[in-house]
Amino acid sequence: MSGPVASAPSSLRKSVALVWRTLRSMRTAIILLLMLAAAAVVGSLIPQIPNSPQRVAAYQLAHPFWAKVYQAAGFFDVFGSWWFALITTLLFVSLVACLIPRSRALVRAARAKPIHARELDAFPAFAEQQVALPPEAAAAGAAKVLRRRHYRVELDAGGGSVAAEKGALREIGSLAFHWAFLLLLIAVIVGKGTGYVGHATIVEGYGWTDAQFNYDGDLRTGRFFGGNFSGTQILLQDFQDDFRTSGIPMDFRSELTLAAPDGSTEQADVRINHPVVFNGIRIFQFGFGWAPIVQVKRGERTLFDGPVVLGQTTPPGGNPLAQPWTGFVKLTTLRPQIAIAVRLYPDATAYFRSLATGVPQPMIEANAPFMEYEVWRGKLLDNSLSTLDTRFMHHTSSGLIGKGWTVDATRGCVISGTSGAIPASLGNVTCPNGGGPATVSMSFPDLRQYTTLQISHDATVPWVLAAAILIVLGLLPALYVSRRKVWVRARPDGTGSVVQVGGFALQRKDRFDEEFASLVQDVIAAAGGAVRRESQEVSP
Amino acid sequence: MTTESWARLSSDAFNLALFAYIAAMVVSFAYLAFRKERLHTVATVIGVLGLVANGVSIVSRGIAAGRTPWGNMYEYSSLITFLVVLGYLWVIEARAKVRTVGGFVYAMAVLTMAMAVSFFYVGPTALMPALNSYWRQIHVTAMITASSLLGIGCLLTIVYLIKAPAERRALERMQATVPPPIMGGSGVETSDPDAPPDYAGSADDPVGSAATSRKIGLPPSATLDALAYKFIRFGFPVWTFGVICGAIWAQQTWGRYWGWDPKETWSFITWVIFAGYLHARATAGWKGTRAAMVALVGFVSLLITYYAVNLWIAGLHSYAT
Numbered sequence: 001m002s003g004p005v006a007s008a009p010s011s012l013r014k015s016v017a018l019v020w021r022t023l024r025s026m027r028t029a030i031i032l033l034l035m036l037a038a039a040a041v042v043g044s045l046i047p048q049i050p051n052s053p054q055r056v057a058a059y060q061l062a063h064p065f066w067a068k069v070y071q072a073a074g075f076f077d078v079f080g081s082w083w084f085a086l087i088t089t090l091l092f093v094s095l096v097a098c099l100i101p102r103s104r105a106l107v108r109a110a111r112a113k114p115i116h117a118r119e120l121d122a123f124p125a126f127a128e129q130q131v132a133l134p135p136e137a138a139a140a141g142a143a144k145v146l147r148r149r150h151y152r153v154e155l156d157a158g159g160g161s162v163a164a165e166k167g168a169l170r171e172i173g174s175l176a177f178h179w180a181f182l183l184l185l186i187a188v189i190v191g192k193g194t195g196y197v198g199h200a201t202i203v204e205g206y207g208w209t210d211a212q213f214n215y216d217g218d219l220r221t222g223r224f225f226g227g228n229f230s231g232t233q234i235l236l237q238d239f240q241d242d243f244r245t246s247g248i249p250m251d252f253r254s255e256l257t258l259a260a261p262d263g264s265t266e267q268a269d270v271r272i273n274h275p276v277v278f279n280g281i282r283i284f285q286f287g288f289g290w291a292p293i294v295q296v297k298r299g300e301r302t303l304f305d306g307p308v309v310l311g312q313t314t315p316p317g318g319n320p321l322a323q324p325w326t327g328f329v330k331l332t333t334l335r336p337q338i339a340i341a342v343r344l345y346p347d348a349t350a351y352f353r354s355l356a357t358g359v360p361q362p363m364i365e366a367n368a369p370f371m372e373y374e375v376w377r378g379k380l381l382d383n384s385l386s387t388l389d390t391r392f393m394h395h396t397s398s399g400l401i402g403k404g405w406t407v408d409a410t411r412g413c414v415i416s417g418t419s420g421a422i423p424a425s426l427g428n429v430t431c432p433n434g435g436g437p438a439t440v441s442m443s444f445p446d447l448r449q450y451t452t453l454q455i456s457h458d459a460t461v462p463w464v465l466a467a468a469i470l471i472v473l474g475l476l477p478a479l480y481v482s483r484r485k486v487w488v489r490a491r492p493d494g495t496g497s498v499v500q501v502g503g504f505a506l507q508r509k510d511r512f513d514e515e516f517a518s519l520v521q522d523v524i525a526a527a528g529g530a531v532r533r534e535s536q537e538v539s540p
Numbered sequence: 541m542t543t544e545s546w547a548r549l550s551s552d553a554f555n556l557a558l559f560a561y562i563a564a565m566v567v568s569f570a571y572l573a574f575r576k577e578r579l580h581t582v583a584t585v586i587g588v589l590g591l592v593a594n595g596v597s598i599v600s601r602g603i604a605a606g607r608t609p610w611g612n613m614y615e616y617s618s619l620i621t622f623l624v625v626l627g628y629l630w631v632i633e634a635r636a637k638v639r640t641v642g643g644f645v646y647a648m649a650v651l652t653m654a655m656a657v658s659f660f661y662v663g664p665t666a667l668m669p670a671l672n673s674y675w676r677q678i679h680v681t682a683m684i685t686a687s688s689l690l691g692i693g694c695l696l697t698i699v700y701l702i703k704a705p706a707e708r709r710a711l712e713r714m715q716a717t718v719p720p721p722i723m724g725g726s727g728v729e730t731s732d733p734d735a736p737p738d739y740a741g742s743a744d745d746p747v748g749s750a751a752t753s754r755k756i757g758l759p760p761s762a763t764l765d766a767l768a769y770k771f772i773r774f775g776f777p778v779w780t781f782g783v784i785c786g787a788i789w790a791q792q793t794w795g796r797y798w799g800w801d802p803k804e805t806w807s808f809i810t811w812v813i814f815a816g817y818l819h820a821r822a823t824a825g826w827k828g829t830r831a832a833m834v835a836l837v838g839f840v841s842l843l844i845t846y847y848a849v850n851l852w853i854a855g856l857h858s859y860a861t
Binding site for chain 1: 787792795797805809822823826841
């Protein structure tokens with residue numbers, strides 16, 4: 001009965017030991033590294049949900065079968081998939097399994113002194129010479145020479161023996177490099193896990209507060225994020241953009257006033273490449289666009305008053321600066337509901353010149369801006385500000401509205417306002433008898449810009465940076481420091497001694513011969529210089 | 541001189557360099573085939589001439605654009621060619637005295653330049669603001685230097701993969717016909733990446749490699765392997781540093797240090813493969829041909845990172861056109 005009981009744990013122990021040994025082997029590490037690379041290849045060739053959700057959706061429409069396979073395999077989110085995590089985990093387990101014994105060995109080696117050797121002539125590099133000084137002094141001299149050459153030296157002067165080694169930094173660097181990856185992984189997981197990133201759209205003169213529902217809809221929070229948004233208030237004082245005449249963007253700048261819940265405030269400019277850190281969040285310049293201020297009234301009752309954030313769709317190959325900006329005003333409280341679709345041309349002069357010449361002209365700055373509008377009545381299917389579903393609506397009227405104008409949206413005629421930049425032929429018809437009480441009037445008092453800021457919170461960025469620095473700092477000695485071991489023995493020989501020097505290199509062996517020859521010369525010189533037996537006999 | 545004339549000088553020098561490298565390639569291959577000392581001298585002179593022209597092209601482009609001349613794929617390619625030829629002439633030819641691989645290096649230079657002219661040419665212009673950061677300088681400089689170093693290393697590995705089996709076959713033939721020579725038995729198995737890996741016979745054995753090397757023309761495989769390792773060992777930390785600088789720059793520009801953008805992903809893949817190569821060299825049973833195969837895969841990955849991502853995969857690094 002004792003047989004199986006005794007053997008079961010031992011066979012279990014054996015198989016655990018086998019798994020552990022396999023994990024520790026360099027072969028496993030190489031294979032895991034190559035698997036990681038292969039997984040990343042998949043992630044770069046198949047569109048990824050976190051990077052390009054539209055391309056994933058397009059792929060799903062085009063290849064429904066493969067999309068299903070990819071979806072099941074996690075190929076649309078490789079870097080968030082269970083098997084990518086598994087490979088990474090195995091790689092890190094293998095790494096740690098390898099690092100623990102190596103680190104312990106390093107500590108042991110650092111504590112231990114270099115060990116003396118006896119048969120020096122057995123080493124690959126060996127030299128022997130009679131010298132003038134007695135063994136004790138010769139060994140001390142050799143020790144001094146080796147110390148000067150940055151060896152760790154163990155001197156046994158009485159025995160005339162020196163043991164020395166150098167290059168421990170190689171292993172220290174290698175271990176620092178590998179441990180730093182563990183630090184990197186932990187810092188990334190903690191930082192991403194407890195952080196969040198999203199986009200805020202703010203119109204000039206308006207404010208925004210860092211809270212869940214104020215984000216644009218693409219808010220990404222970490223797995224361990226507790227919902228504590230910073231509550232920071234951001235007020236956009238002014239947005240500046242700077243284009244070259246060719247349409248190349250040169251600079252964007254959001255001039256912000258920041259306020260933390262604790263009352264501290266700060267003025268800050270956020271520019272491309274110049275993010276601002278405030279109250280634990282980082283704020284980056286991300287995008288920009290036009291936001292007309294629009295007032296919609298029925299009679300004297302105000303239905304809408306505020307900025308309309310416009311977006312842009314550029315056909316492939318088109319110049320985005322030559323494209324109009326589009327958006328919607330949705331009046332949900334009316335029955336029937338009303339939606340006004342607007343299309344903004346920020347620069348009337350440039351736009352009409354493109355119509356005349358057939359060459360699209362960039363509309364860089366606001367210059368007699370105007371909008372085309374279309375009024376739809378019926379039932380609104382959603383509250384999206386960037387799309388309009390007209391399936392349950394009918395088109396009632398359309399027209400033009402310049403900045404500073406007021407129009408009768410229901411009839412499509414102008415109540416007040418003129419512009420020299422807009423040709424009169426384009427239907428800016430003046431309403432015959434002003435606006436009646438039942439008409440829906442729209443005015444366009446001002447055109448402003450909005451900025452899109454990326455807001456992110458990641459607490460471990462400094463740790464990630466520290467790990468990255470450690471990786472580079474460790475890598476250099478790990479690849480470039482060479483280990484050497486050298487021993488010196490001096491035995492009495494007449495009044496002087498016979499000095500033996502032996503040693504070997506663990507790396508860069510091709511360079512060691514030269515090093516060793518010069519080392520032997522120095523050791524002999526420090527031991528009183530070479531003495532020939534004949535001359536000793538002749539001398540008095 | 542005006543901006544236009546600097547730009548013209550840059551193009552002319554670029555073309556001169558391209559033709560010089562083509563000539564140097566032809567003459568170098570001729571030297572490999574016929575082993576006439578004069579051919580080698582001619583190849584070196586033309587190569588140096590091409591290098592000077594290449595350097596003039598880069599500098600004058602920088603003056604024409606009013607910034608450091610590494611802002612787009614065309615300029616990167618020109619700089620990589622310069623560094624590859626410089627690395628070859630300086631390290632391989634002048635210091636290691638290896639003269640027969642020049643044709644392969646010039647071929648790589650010619651292909652890189654030809655790609656640059658046919659796919660990536662743009663005039664010298666100012667940069668987009670997103671590319672306008674001093675991290676750009678550091679990141680791009682590191683990536684270009686690392687690409688050049690890894691490129692040379694991989695090229696030598698390819699030559700090694702041609703040479704090593706030929707050496708092995710020659711050795712087998714010799715063993716079949718003559719009594720076995722005393723092979724300097726490499727009995728000591730070390731796990732040291734610096735140690736010459738076990739080739740057909742032994743790296744320390746002058747009999748096998750010297751005899752075959754004259755016949756085939758290429759340098760002994762041990763030399764090729766040691767040189768390849770030298771370049772990759774230098775290139776790898778520079779690549780690591782470059783990727784980290786890129787992450788710092790991305791943190792500033794895009795608000796995240798890593799987002800698995802295709803260029804980021806591929807630089808990571810390349811890094812992982814070369815890390816695999818360095819580990820493989822330190823592992824018994826992977827040294828030699830197998831490690832060289834890993835480096836070859838790394839080379840393919842390097843090319844994809846450099847070219848394919850910009851040409852075919854959409855992402856944030858789309859500065860190709």
